Amino acid sequence: MFVSETELLGHGRRRLREHCLRIAAAALRAVDPGELVRRRVVRDGDWLLVGDEKYELTNRRVWVVGAGKATIGMAAVLDELLGDRIADGAVVVKRGQGRQLRFIEVLEASHPVPDEDSLKGGERLLEIVRRASADDLVLALVTGGSSSLAVVPAPGVSLTDKVATNRVLLSSGADIHSMNDVRKHISCIKGGRLGAACGCPIVNLTVSDVVGNHLDYVTDLTVADRSTFADAQAVCDAYSLWEQLPSTVGEWLRRADEAYETAKSLPNVQTLVVADPEMMCAAAAEEARLLGYEARVLTTDLQGEASDAGRWLVRELTASPAPSALIAGGENTVNLNGVRFGEVAGGPNQEAALTAAIEMDGTVRESCILCLDSDGTDGPTSAAGGLVDDLSAASAREREFDLAEALRQHRSADALTALGDLVVTGSTGTNVNDLKIALTSG
Template structure:
């Protein structure tokens, strides 16, 4: 049985189970390729390469910010990939760091004195998220124009730090989040709504302070739109009208609390103007970073790498079905790719549309994409891997799924209906039943979801 390198993000026991199938060589390659992509997106290492303290100057990506003797440098942030960025800044700046606040998922906090590390909840905000958001605003409000705020807002910050605007209760804002999560709306539309029903998002943390702002972030959105990635600290490019249109398009306008509708129609919902000159943003890693690393690893394994897409979106099961269909066609006809190819890519991300009262945590977009691919690849020499890079797919303990041409047969032998699992959005149970569940635990990064297909030889 093939074992993974010591640097693999997949626990050894999980990897061993995942390789205990008929296409072990193909599955091993898929795991190695995905692991290389994930490792390349470690944001702490990227921070240490791009940030230095040179005398009285803070140098970030080649741009120097002169620091007056009394200037304070603080760290502000929230998100799934925030902690390693903050930890790197703590190491780099030492005594020059005056403090700050970062918010991470429950169970992931580590001491980073003098930075306060707060825990909150995801994917739905909680009272801890409310307290954390208020603390971020409080610290931002203490800064002066000569100070520097090093901001590390990454994917997941909308739930981890959440403060409703005047006239909207926290319970009503939480209900808005719940409805948006189930809607199947693309992330850009979800963010357009959340930015205009918030005291944090849409550049409002930047508006709360005159300090110079340096954003250090990673992207989990196709195209790297900054106002959807680090939106509390950059100018908002969306409008209130777009937020309303998104709710109407997805049938949510009448479902959201009345206070939300009133705020969008009559309240102070427009995002504040910001002076872009005092804001610098550095992208530490994104889906392209992962795809380049995956292609290099595939080539090292003797495969022919093909970067298929870096903007994969749409309904998850349809995306999995489409990619698997292209792989199956290639196996049968030698085009557009031949046997021995490794198809890699990322998305921005795919979505799962749930009924209004459907339960969360029974599946996720990458798990559904994997199950859909398994049905198409049945009986074929191929492996397909779909991975949420933060290690938590759809709020479940799984990161995704790794399937192959034997998955459908193994499911039938064990009395598992893959079509029913897709229909009922219960992908987690199905993947665990056939030993095709991907588990990483928290990865400390959060770029675009990744996919890998490895094509064998058609028998």
Template sequence: MALDDATARRALRRLFDAAVASADPRVVLARHLPEKPSGRVLVLGAGKSAAVMAAAVEAAWPDVPLSGLVVTRYGHGYPTQRIEVAESSHPVPDEAGAVAARRMLDLAAAAGPGDLVLFLVSGGGSSLTTLPAPGLALADLIAVNKALLASGATIHEMNCIRRHLSAFSGGRLAAAAHPARVVTLAISDVPGDDPTVIASGPTVPDPSTFEQARTLVAHYRMALPGAVTAHLADAAEESPKPGDPRLGTPDYRFIATPLTALEAAAEAARGLGLAPIILGDALEGEAREVGTVLAGIALSARQHGHPLPAPCVLLSGGETTVTIRAEKPGRGGRNGECLLGCTLALADAPGVWTLMGDTDGIDGSEENAGAIAAPDTLARARAAGLDARALLAGHDSHRLFSTLGDLVTTGPTLTNVNDFRAILVA
């Protein structure tokens, strides 16, 4: 294919759309359901995809008695008939999420030995079900959440801390449902697809400890409320651990993962005449630094034909982090920051276009999924009076890509397999 600017941009968007479509619960969920039970089915769930996952269960089991409650992010609802949908705040939790989490625990506790509890989980579930452990208040956990988001900690580290401040996560929902059978259907949004990390693992044993949580808080020098510090120090009630008879051997099924999304994008690339390579589905690190590394790989492909000769596309996923260093940070999510770091490292190199975006359609807390950078992005930024390096230092990537008209805006996609990055090398 001829790779002019318009064609390259369309190609990148097709790859992104293919990745998102591969994780649509309306298409992929039904094949992962257990056999139809003879007894009652209680459907619970949390995450940005929880509502559409619930609708997919209803569509697959029209003749099965279903009831239950799922909670999703505001604006991510989807019509259901038998399963109630609640909405709450993400990434900063609110009272609505705490109420939904408490109601789900009460519903689970009423399940009997012949019942099936079907738990639908996807990214964002930790914030959406923020229910404080005894002795803590929601305001305490909101302060913790803000500190976590600004700390630079990985999602694995964040959720280790969250599990030890929660009355819902870290296996506690499954423990409440005992002795009912619990089956979890998951859309993974975390590097490594670790069930203990996805929504902080409400239905699986938690191998981490209070000591580990305290070590992470100290490492990242988080200033937390006194009640939180005291709770972590007391370590009064550990989360359910592996071997806990209430959890047994978890029945945990992935219906979509970052790798399956990247594989779908790779297939779409081949259909466009581009050779794809998947660099990894679990790349982590400081967003701007990951962008710099990816730029180096792209330059190697263009100049030396390694790891692939052009025309090719370099695909990757995972979840980067952003450590807030600016006193008054601007706007932009981790994908925008990673993309701007990559663009600066490419330094006007010809023949390289890049798309980075979050597959849930929301980069951080912005209205866009991500953005596209082209070989002339820095030149156009300079012509518009924008200092790209200053904007990166101020965590203000949104301003640059918005001014240039290069945002990728999808609205809520109703799925979430984490960050998607594609670098097209001509």
């Protein structure tokens, strides 16, 4: 699971580092979407059992659509389970995640910024649901990352405009709810509009990567949405985005055409959340207890600036008895403060880890902190996060590497790579927000 494991365990507090990785591996196994769907979705002859609901398949066409970084495993299970009962299906996954299925087309696109393949993917999903009739059934597999992977821009908004808007939002420091309020209102499929284009019952199978598990931010293509054009405008006001957005996007949001408001009611929708941050954090705490730690889940909705999260974790760990394991889930952000998005080398978890390394410098306790994105990609990088300990800052000084300057330039990946502390997993197949593990043994 950890591609960089040998390097991560080759220095520093080796035992604590090994335990951090074991705890994280157990946590990620507990939120494997494919395995969880296999347990919760069962075919019994001509009936499909989804959680507590039953759907008759006789004389009924089944369509499958989906997009997201945690979608491919669920799609593979449905492909095997339903076989040629699937009339047509397509899912859009992050480039590098694709694999061939027999009855569901797998498309790859870009994340976190959309590309031409994202547009092709969004149009393909829309084409499928428009073919569904009232007696059919749509199975939707929408997970985190869909905002970039499947796009159909609003009239007058180009793909180039969408790309530029995504870059502005990702650089703004806005939380995921605020960013999605804007994204939904420049789209023809987000905010439940893909579901509104479908004239039959919809079953959503998803994993939550949104603090609070709000469905209209988890699987927003196919559930009713609470946000409005006014909310999108408020985000642009709060984060001073108007002058940064493409003119077509700004004009569209200000016009606030009611005909393009997001869907406020979608009947005949069942949603089953098979995994969420609470499950991941509970599994992490259980594994930590098995390893002999006094384990505590601090929160599953840690938000705010990544560096603040790193400092907070060290304070909590310093105040805890040894041996302690502190677990946190949530989603942090980074305000680039004028640094161009294309010049960034790192992500929120890497910045949180690097900040923690600075804060742990000179402590008398043996401590270790792991910060990683559960999907395996932290920010616009191929790394999952960082693993640091109370010796990391001293190691940086020996190498004459300025950790504080790396943070100021938002190039945490450079620093973590130099220290041998960059965590690389590859795609994990799941996506339930960030996981932070803090251990102390004395």
